Amino acid sequence: MNVLVVESNPKAISLLSSALRAEFGAKVHVEKHGTPGTAYISENPMLDLVVVRSINPSPDHNAEETARIVLNYIYDNELTCKVLVLGEFEAAGFEYAHLPERFKVSDFTTLVRKTLGITLEKLKELKLGDYIPIDIQNFYVMNKAPCDTYIKLARSTGDQYVKRIHSGDEFDKAAIQKYEAQGVKELHIPTDQKNHFLEAQLKQYLGSITDITKPEPVLVELRSDAYDINKTLINNTGVTEQMILMSQASIKAMAQSVVQNKKLGGLLKNILNNKGSFAYKHSYLISVFASAVMPKLEWSEKKQFEANVERITFAAFFHDILLTEEKHIRIRNKLDLYQAKLEAKEKDLVLEHAHNMATFIHEMKHAPRGAEQIIREHHGMRNGIGFAEVYTSSLGAMSIMFIVLEDFVSSLLDFKEKGLTIKEILENMNETYQLPSYRKIIAALQEALTDSF
Ligand SMILES: [Fe+2]
Ligand SMILES: [Fe+2]
Structure with a gap:
């Protein structure tokens, strides 16, 4: 947005310019008098708005009717740019916005917005400037640039954007990681391309994860990248349409690979390596593991199997997504929490993540039934806050399964550090969980493991 300010008072100039820049991301040009003002107008046909003081002291120390000069010029030349006049002024037959001599900055910006017909949504975009940053990891799940993509160079004269990837250019993750290795954390795209970019990202991601010619390790990496992108998205912008669509696609792909891959051993090796x-x-x-265990449980009917896998996968995908750090995800009881010695804010995040995510899910359309309860109860608390001291059987059957399996999976992923065998892990778990509803899951897990190894 381009604005010309015709004003001679230095204080007013700085006040108006900074309000226009801060509120609208506007490019502001200043002239002190009517004649150079109209010269600027004639040279800049893309001008959106002229803010003009009604009367300015003229160079020969007389009063100059600046607003009248500007309005006459615009009318004579049939120009479309809008005019906002500041101070005592009346001119019949002309169209212009007007503020009195003294005004509040907020009145000024509101009037600018109304005069130019800027919606609140558009305002948000304007504030962002011409380019918006996109976390570089977002490009991992893509292979073709939907728009020109830039890197930002901070120069003493201001930020400079240099085009690095042209619209339509193809690239791969390795190429993106080369930028990262050079310290680039964000790439920039034109602000008005944001929706187009997000749509393309989703489309390309969907295309990749449903591409059956891609080997499993590539797919695992893709899904993991998408998970990390969603984690960043949800923590930065909350639940957005984009995040929901992308996570739905990931969950579907995860659930499908779980159901299709009958051999637990192979699947496990794949993911661990x-x-x-x-x-x-x-x-x-x-x-x-849920898909391996459920057929062994009497409550899980065969015909509901796929729906149950989807429910568990959905809960598994989202349950810890609010936790940004691995060390937070590893906290599974009060002792862990104590030993992690977290700052108060981090501690609250960990204590409340199950509750907060369940609340998110509650508001999300199309979430599978029951997923909210599993997420809320995944640390053994019915209200989703804190960690259970003792596990009770008052939780949902699927929540109990989730708790037991998460415990098992955590030990499994620590295999390299702790070196426990599967047998030892299961023995430890039988000590931790005394109630029959939990023991049943451990027994089913044992059975499933014996079947597959
Ligand atoms: Fe977890
Ligand atoms: Fe958790």
């Missing part, structure tokens, strides 16, 4: 974050792996493995 593949690239991917701890956060993603622990979520995925809960869903893998």
Whole structure:
């Protein structure tokens, strides 16, 4: 947005310019008098608005009717740019916005917005400036640039945007990681391309994870990258349409791979050896083991199997997504929490993550029934706050299964550090869980493991 301010008072100039820049991201040009003002107008046909003081002291120390000069010029030349006049002024037959001599900055910006017909949504975009940053990891799940993509160079003269990827250019994750290795954390795209970018990202991601020619390790890495992107999205912008669509696609792909891959051993080896974050792996493995365990449980009917896998996968995908750090995800009881020595804010985040995520899910359309309860209860508390001292059987059957499996999966992922065998892990778990409803899950897990190894 381009604005010309015709004003001679230095204080007013700085006040108006900074309000226009801060509120609208506007490019502001200043002239002190009518004649240079109209010269600027004639040279800049893309001008959106002229803010003009009604009367300015003229160069020969007389009063200059600046607003009248500007309005006459605009009318004579049939220009479309809007005019906002400040101070005592009346001119019949002209169209202009007007503020009195003294005004509040908020009145000024509101009037600018109304004069230019800027909606609140558009205002948000304007404030962002011409380019918006996109976390570089977002490009991992993509292979073609939907728009020109820039890197930002901070120069003493202001930020400079240099085009690095042209619209339509193809790239891969390795190429993106080269930028990262050079310290680039964000790439920039034109602000008005944001929706187009997000749509393309989703489309390309969907195309990749449903591409059956891609080997499993590549798919695991892709899903893990998508999980990490969603984690950043939800923590930065909350639940958005984009996040929901992308996570739905991930969950579907995860659930499908779990159901299709009959051999637990192979699946396990794949995920343990593949690239991917701890956060993603622990979520995925809960869903893998749930699909192996459920057929052994009397409450899980065969015909509901796929729906149950989807429910558990959904819960597994989201249950810890609010936790940004691996060390937070690893906290599974009060002792862990104590030993982690967290700052108060981090501690609250950990204590409340189950409750907060369940609340999110409650508001999300199309969430599978029952997923909210599993997420709320995944640390053994019915209200989703804190960690259970003793596990009770007052939780939902699927929540109990989730708790037991998450415990197992966590030990499994620590295999390299702790070196416990599967047998030892199960023995430890039989000590932790005394209630029959929990023991049943451990027994079913044991059975499933014996079947597959
Ligand atoms: Fe977890
Ligand atoms: Fe958790």
